[in-house]
Each structure stands twice: as structure tokens, then as C-alpha cells.
Amino acid sequence: MSYEQEKQVAIEAALAAAKLCEKVRTERVPESIEKSDKSPVTVADFGSQAVICRAIAAAFPNDLVIGEENAAELRQPTMANQLAQVTSYVQSVVGDVTSDDVLNWIDRGNSEIGERYWTLDPIDGTKGFLRQDQYAVALALVELGEVKLGVLACPALPVDLDRPDGEKGVLFVAVRGEGATMMPLSGGEAQPIRVTAADDVANMRFVESVESGHGDHGRQDAIAKAVGITASSLRMDSQAKYGAVASGRAALYLRLPSPKTPDYREKIWDHAAGTIVVEEAGGRVTDMYGKPLNFSLSAKLVENQGVIVSSGAIHDTVLAALSSGG
Numbered sequence: 001m002s003y004e005q006e007k008q009v010a011i012e013a014a015l016a017a018a019k020l021c022e023k024v025r026t027e028r029v030p031e032s033i034e035k036s037d038k039s040p041v042t043v044a045d046f047g048s049q050a051v052i053c054r055a056i057a058a059a060f061p062n063d064l065v066i067g068e069e070n071a072a073e074l075r076q077p078t079m080a081n082q083l084a085q086v087t088s089y090v091q092s093v094v095g096d097v098t099s100d101d102v103l104n105w106i107d108r109g110n111s112e113i114g115e116r117y118w119t120l121d122p123i124d125g126t127k128g129f130l131r132q133d134q135y136a137v138a139l140a141l142v143e144l145g146e147v148k149l150g151v152l153a154c155p156a157l158p159v160d161l162d163r164p165d166g167e168k169g170v171l172f173v174a175v176r177g178e179g180a181t182m183m184p185l186s187g188g189e190a191q192p193i194r195v196t197a198a199d200d201v202a203n204m205r206f207v208e209s210v211e212s213g214h215g216d217h218g219r220q221d222a223i224a225k226a227v228g229i230t231a232s233s234l235r236m237d238s239q240a241k242y243g244a245v246a247s248g249r250a251a252l253y254l255r256l257p258s259p260k261t262p263d264y265r266e267k268i269w270d271h272a273a274g275t276i277v278v279e280e281a282g283g284r285v286t287d288m289y290g291k292p293l294n295f296s297l298s299a300k301l302v303e304n305q306g307v308i309v310s311s312g313a314i315h316d317t318v319l320a321a322l323s324s325g326g
């Protein structure tokens with residue numbers, strides 16, 4: 001199965017959502033709303049989830065969607081201002097809709113896992129988005145636990161990492177068995193991408209989160225050194241890190257449990273789209289013990305801890321360094 005229709009729907013939805021996010025970011029300093037777990041969310045996260053769930057509902061009315069956000073808080077009377085803002089941003093990309101439509105689309109993204117489901121991170125890297133840094137709109141389709149399709153829109157990512165002040169906005173797309181591509185968000189030809197070759201010294205660098213609470217910078221640094229990476233890390237928010245590995249601009253992405261939250265379980269929407277983009281570009285993704293990420297259980301990757309993403313060639317060496325206590 002080629003997933004042609006799914007791919008077109010996912011790309012169009014992600015592009016519309018990315019447009020909404022950039023509109024929010026250029027028109028205002030996005031306000032951080034605190035969720036019950038104290039993590040931030042913005043009107044752009046809600047708007048992006050509404051736009052994408054709307055598109056999936058229209059094309060695949062029976063499909064399940066597991067998105068990061070829900071509309072419970074937005075439904076509170078105290079949130080009327082924010083709801084009006086979300087509605088107006090959704091209108092700016094999809095035309096005339098009501099606040100009720102918006103709330104219902106957001107809540108369409110709160111399914112349980114089934115044999116076939118979409119998982120959506122409407123803004124991955126909300127903290128990066130708030131800092132005017134990297135973020136991604138991440139959407140993936142999973143069937144029987146296997147990611148079949150992944151789309152990552154990274155509006156703030158330079159098209160050429162060597163020219164950080166050049167054009168920004170990259171779209172990564174992968175379909176199982178068909179390879180991975182990237183293209184500028186502004187349009188153009190989709191170019192096939194490939195992970196870095198083992199002898200590509202210039203790109204022998206690693207990426208990790210900006211947030212110290214989302215990883216273990218000290219141990220990540222030690223592991224990278226142990227496997228022969230001498231360059232300092234490139235710190236980047238969001239699944240743009242998967243894009244960096246998939247396009248050969250970094251050989252490794254390390255995400256080890258933060259000492260502040262040693263029992264944290266990663267979320268499916270933080271990894272599904274990135275995983276297929278890297279795998280289809282020739283790389284490898286496992287947890288820190290070498291187990292594949294199990295997307296068939298729940299919104300949390302309950303059977304996995306930490307995430308290791310690599311060009312493949314160095315993967316076993318990284319796992320060995322980890323198991324020997326590095």
C-alpha cells in the first residue's frame with residue numbers, strides 16, 4: 001500500500017498548521033498557558049491540533065487520532081479570550097468556522113490506540129516556539145504498531161544548516177518502504193535524504209534537546225565522546241533533531257532520561273514521525289537499551305526508556321557504551 005492519499009492529506013494539513021503557527025509567532029509574543037502538569041501550551045498548539053484533526057476527519061472519518069492537546073481547559077469560561085484567538089487563527093487558514101467546531105476538532109485528537117491511528121504533536125518543542133527557536137508540527141500514521149507515514153514541518157529550521165540566516169522552513173516526509181524526503185516549506189521539489197556516511201567526519205556531530213529537563217546533557221556528552229564524537233553538541237528543540245540526523249547533518253541524537261525525571265516515559269507523538277523519517281533515510285532508532293520503540297501500547301512508550309537515534313553505523317557502539325555504564 002502506498003499511502004498516497006494519507007500522504008497528501010498529512011502534508012496539506014501540516015502545511016496549514018505550520019502557517020497558523022508562524023502567523024501566531026509573527027503577530028504576537030505567544031502567551032504561555034500552563035497545563036495541569038505545569039507544561040506550557042499556546043493558542044498556536046490548539047489551533048494547529050484543530051486544523052490537522054479537521055483535515056483527518058474530513059478525509060478519513062473513521063480514523064483515530066491521538067494528539068497531545070485536549071480542549072478541556074479551553075472550554076472554561078475564563079479562557080474565552082484564548083478560545084476567540086484560537087478560532088480566529090483557525091479561520092485564517094481554513095475559512096469560516098465556529099469556536100464549537102474548533103473545540104470539537106481538538107477533542108477529536110483524544111482517541112485511544114487502535115490498529116490504525118494517527119498521532120499528532122501540534123507543536124513539538126512548545127518551549128522552543130516560545131523562545132522563538134526550533135519547533136515542529138509532527139504527524140504520523142501507525143498501523144499494527146508500525147509507523148507507516150510521517151510528516152515533520154519545521155518552520156524555523158534553516159533549509160541549509162550551514163546558513164542559519166538563510167531561508168527557513170523545512171518539510172520532512174517519509175512513507176514506509178519509499179524513503180524519506182525534504183523540501184523547503186515554501187515549496188519546490190522534494191529531495192531524497194540520506195543519513196550521514198560512516199566516514200563523513202564533517203557531520204560527525206550529535207544533537208540533543210535544549211532543555212536540560214528533557215534529557216541528561218552530562219551523560220549524553222560522555223557517551224558522544226566515548227563513541228568518538230569530538231565536536232560539541234548541536235542543541236535543538238523538537239523533532240527537528242530527527243530531521244538533522246535523517247538529512248545527514250548529524251550522526252546521532254541522544255535523549256537519555258533526565259536525572260530530574262528518571263522514570264519519565266516518552267510520548268508517542270514526540271517520536272513517531274521522527275522515527276520513520278530517520279529509518280527511511282537509512283538510520284536507526286531504539287531506546288537506550290536497544291529495544292525498538294513500541295508504538296502499539298498507549299500514548300506513552302511504556303516499554304521504552306530514553307531514545308537513541310543514529311545514522312546506523314555507530315548505533316551498536318553507542319548502545320555498548322551505554323550498557324557499560326557510560
Ligand SMILES: Nc1ncnc2c1ncn2[C@@H]1O[C@H](COP(=O)(O)O)[C@@H](OP(=O)(O)O)[C@H]1O
Binds near residue numbers: 213237264267
Ligand atoms: N521529563 C521529560 N523528559 C523527556 N521529555 C520530556 C519531559 N517532559 C516533557 N518532555 C517532552 O519533551 C518534548 C520536547 O522535546 P525537546 O526538548 O526535544 O524539544 C515536549 O514536547 P512538547 O513541546 O510537544 O510538549 C514534551 O513532550
Ligand SMILES: [Mg+2]
Binds near residue numbers: 068
Ligand atoms: Mg507539550
Ligand SMILES: [Mg+2]
Binds near residue numbers: 121123124125269270
Ligand atoms: Mg512534543
Ligand SMILES: [Mg+2]
Binds near residue numbers: 045121122123124125
Ligand atoms: Mg507539543
